[in-house]
Amino acid sequence: MQVKTQRDEMENYLTDASNLPGGFSDKLYIPETRTEIADILKEANAQKIPVTVSGARTGTVGGAIPFGGCIVSLEKFNRIKEINDKFAVVESGVILTDLQKAVEAKKLFYPPDPTEWSCQIGGTVATNASGARSFKYGATRKFVRRIELVLPNGDFLNLKRGEVFSKDGFIEITAENGNVTKAKLPTYDLPNVRKNAAGYFSAAMTDAIDLFVGSEGTLGVITEIELGLSKKPAGFLSGIIFFKVEKDLLNFVDEARRISFETRKLNAESLANANRQTAVAPTIDAALLEYFDENSLKFIKEKFPETPENMGGAIFFEQETDAETEDELFEQWNDLLEKHHAEIDASWFTTSESDLIKMREFRHALPVSVNEKVVKNKQRKIGTDMAVPDECFASFLRFYKQKLNESNLDYVIFGHIGDNHLHANILPKNEAEAVTAKHLYGRFIAQAIMLGGTVSAEHGIGKLKSKYLYVQHGERYLNEMAELKRAFDPHGILGRGNMFDAKFL
Numbered sequence: 001m002q003v004k005t006q007r008d009e010m011e012n013y014l015t016d017a018s019n020l021p022g023g024f025s026d027k028l029y030i031p032e033t034r035t036e037i038a039d040i041l042k043e044a045n046a047q048k049i050p051v052t053v054s055g056a057r058t059g060t061v062g063g064a065i066p067f068g069g070c071i072v073s074l075e076k077f078n079r080i081k082e083i084n085d086k087f088a089v090v091e092s093g094v095i096l097t098d099l100q101k102a103v104e105a106k107k108l109f110y111p112p113d114p115t116e117w118s119c120q121i122g123g124t125v126a127t128n129a130s131g132a133r134s135f136k137y138g139a140t141r142k143f144v145r146r147i148e149l150v151l152p153n154g155d156f157l158n159l160k161r162g163e164v165f166s167k168d169g170f171i172e173i174t175a176e177n178g179n180v181t182k183a184k185l186p187t188y189d190l191p192n193v194r195k196n197a198a199g200y201f202s203a204a205m206t207d208a209i210d211l212f213v214g215s216e217g218t219l220g221v222i223t224e225i226e227l228g229l230s231k232k233p234a235g236f237l238s239g240i241i242f243f244k245v246e247k248d249l250l251n252f253v254d255e256a257r258r259i260s261f262e263t264r265k266l267n268a269e270s271l272a273n274a275n276r277q278t279a280v281a282p283t284i285d286a287a288l289l290e291y292f293d294e295n296s297l298k299f300i301k302e303k304f305p306e307t308p309e310n311m312g313g314a315i316f317f318e319q320e321t322d323a324e325t326e327d328e329l330f331e332q333w334n335d336l337l338e339k340h341h342a343e344i345d346a347s348w349f350t351t352s353e354s355d356l357i358k359m360r361e362f363r364h365a366l367p368v369s370v371n372e373k374v375v376k377n378k379q380r381k382i383g384t385d386m387a388v389p390d391e392c393f394a395s396f397l398r399f400y401k402q403k404l405n406e407s408n409l410d411y412v413i414f415g416h417i418g419d420n421h422l423h424a425n426i427l428p429k430n431e432a433e434a435v436t437a438k439h440l441y442g443r444f445i446a447q448a449i450m451l452g453g454t455v456s457a458e459h460g461i462g463k464l465k466s467k468y469l470y471v472q473h474g475e476r477y478l479n480e481m482a483e484l485k486r487a488f489d490p491h492g493i494l495g496r497g498n499m500f501d502a503k504f505l
């Protein structure tokens, strides 16, 4: 195990994609075995020293930034141990790109796609990462079949999905050495949104695994994960479709989404039907529906000059196809686009894998360029991550635009429109604009909560958004979350400052 104590040796570990300043730490551990992790944690627990778990630090809310104590980096836990037709077993420090390449080479499919593929699998589990394709396939949680963790007292857990559930509001989890942790679960209802990454998971029957997925390094150090895989789809039909009028774009999304849900329902019924003879005719069933507002298109034109001008917005869609369904599905998408007055001649369609990669690069380039721009302005990005219930989405988008246009700040809005989850990114040019942007951010949070939404749909709470988790849940439920944490981490050493303030512990 490497141990580093000099600031210049750990500089990279003191920040993440949030650019939150001020991180500091006494010691960086780079362990190679889970026993080494257990020893670090036992020692830290005995001396009440904070421990920050560090993945690839692509997180945008400061979760991996230490403010004192030590850092445990999982970078040496980088082995892909097994890949078969049904699942992959990986150590938690495996980089998502490496897993995707290995899975792809076996013609298999691992859908979670949190845009930034340099993250570690452990980080994606700790944040329940999701992304564009979550619209059809769901967030990381859905793919976690088993996890191994080290608890703050050094005990090892090996949890399989479906084996341990909560009962009457409590859960009992047995470590490999037979020690039992009994924890009371929070009693809040999760918001009625398609994606949520705000606070601990809670359901009437909570699977033990789900407590740790999305726990942002506050309950245990994840060391190994078994992830569900499926067969790689034969192909994808994809398009980036431009619209002059935003109302047309929104109507198109509504209808594409409605048809996709109907198709999925029919497919599920057909699968459940014992007589599998009932073939379902190929119909629109989007894997992703991503949005770019007018400003995003102007912004992205710097990197992709072929982007057409004077457009009101664009939608990126993908759908699984094969040689038999490709033409029929193309016709159906085309009809729907014509109906909603899309600029079809200016739009881009493909079924080729190389063009699809370019389309994904187009999508990825946007958050990356936004980050570069704010860093150039010596500012921090103010980016929203809220999601609201279906019926409130259109009014929430109007609210964003009205307030942002009134503010005269530079902004782009893009993201996961299929899940009612857009990122409004404000790009302040100076301190005064940063103050206005933060004020606006608070207004957006208040509006999302008022509409029954979540303050974080995918990036998590980390250190940047704990005050908003408080606004969403209030004192009582934050105390319940803290009670759950104390059951696993009585001295509050792990991920200190993530999710809630130390005052709750």
Ligand SMILES: Cc1cc2nc3c(=O)[nH]c(=O)nc-3n(C[C@H](O)[C@H](O)[C@H](O)COP(=O)(O)OP(=O)(O)OC[C@H]3O[C@@H](n4cnc5c(N)ncnc54)[C@H](O)[C@@H]3O)c2cc1C
Pocket: 016, 017, 052, 053, 054, 055, 056, 057, 058, 059, 060, 062, 063, 064, 074, 092, 093, 113, 114, 115, 116, 118, 119, 120, 121, 122, 123, 124, 125, 126, 127, 128, 129, 130, 131, 132, 216, 217, 218, 220, 221, 222, 223, 367, 368, 458, 459, 462, 495, 498
């Ligand atoms: C350009 C860009 C686009 C992005 N787009 C998306 C997106 O579409 N969807 C999305 O969900 N996210 C997105 N993200 C955020 C980020 O990529 C994800 O949150 C990612 O899952 C974080 O993984 P990481 O390894 O970098 O974790 P880190 O940033 O290192 O850590 C994140 C949190 O997880 C904890 N943690 C990390 N590893 C472990 C472990 N082994 N055990 C216990 N706790 C651990 C840390 O303590 C921290 O609290 C984006 C980021 C960038 C920069």
